[in-house]
Amino acid sequence: MIDRASLHRNGYALLRGAIPAEWLDDLRDAFDAGVTPSDQWAVPRGADWRHSLLDLDPKVQAVCRLPHLLAVVGELIGARFFLAQVEGREPLAGGGHQGLHRDLSAQRPGDTVNALAFFDNFGPENGATRIVPCSHRPAPDAPPLDLNDEARCVQLSGAAGDILVFDADLLHAGSLNPTGMRRRAILIGYFAEPCYATHLRTVTLRNIRMDTSERFDP
Numbered sequence: 001m002i003d004r005a006s007l008h009r010n011g012y013a014l015l016r017g018a019i020p021a022e023w024l025d026d027l028r029d030a031f032d033a034g035v036t037p038s039d040q041w042a043v044p045r046g047a048d049w050r051h052s053l054l055d056l057d058p059k060v061q062a063v064c065r066l067p068h069l070l071a072v073v074g075e076l077i078g079a080r081f082f083l084a085q086v087e088g089r090e091p092l093a094g095g096g097h098q099g100l101h102r103d104l105s106a107q108r109p110g111d112t113v114n115a116l117a118f119f120d121n122f123g124p125e126n127g128a129t130r131i132v133p134c135s136h137r138p139a140p141d142a143p144p145l146d147l148n149d150e151a152r153c154v155q156l157s158g159a160a161g162d163i164l165v166f167d168a169d170l171l172h173a174g175s176l177n178p179t180g181m182r183r184r185a186i187l188i189g190y191f192a193e194p195c196y197a198t199h200l201r202t203v204t205l206r207n208i209r210m211d212t213s214e215r216f217d218p
Contacts, residue, residue: 002075011136012166013072019117019161023059027119030057031088031184042205048095049174052088054186055210060086063117063163064188072165073190074218076113081216084199085189085208091127093180100132100147103168109137111192112168119184123157127177129164130155136169145171 007013019027034054038045045051054060063069064083074081105112122128130153135145155175156164166172177183191199193215203212 010133011170015163017161018163024160026059030054042207048092050090054088055086070216073113077192080193081190084191086186088186090184091177096127096174097176098173100171100173106195113190115188116164117186118162120160120182122183125179126181126183127175128156130173130175132171135171136167
């Protein structure tokens, strides 16, 4: 059951054990098979990350459609939506650090939701994601947030099979992977239906090969 009040207040949910454990080996294999060098993407990717092109893999597509995941996404978007993108990302040893940022909603607050589905255990030792709870809807009279001030940051920890779902306006960032321990994950993007025309104009730039015509109701 979704705690709607907590979800909208915090701007995220961490779904523990959302991916069936028996899927994980196949998902890791799909990630590793899809690893593609930075210069082979339409837009070159960061050199301190491993990037995987895997959006046509059936098991990856099944993760993107897990009922509980779709229920949380639908609650955040609050309107009919579609699966726009999925790609693999993994911080390399000594890499992965990002400054706090928002991915930004496209046309209205809440129309864009991201999910990170983890294929390996994650925590501070391998570059787990940092988030600032409740930062997605600042009050109109609130002072601007200092993106260098991480006092309110929470660095997540969890197990392979967990999925982080968050509003694209939530402040978040990847973290330094100090040990080089593997931290394979897929980044999934969902958009409200009115964003579809804009989405289609950039699919080539984002290396999207999958069919994005399916629609989901909240």
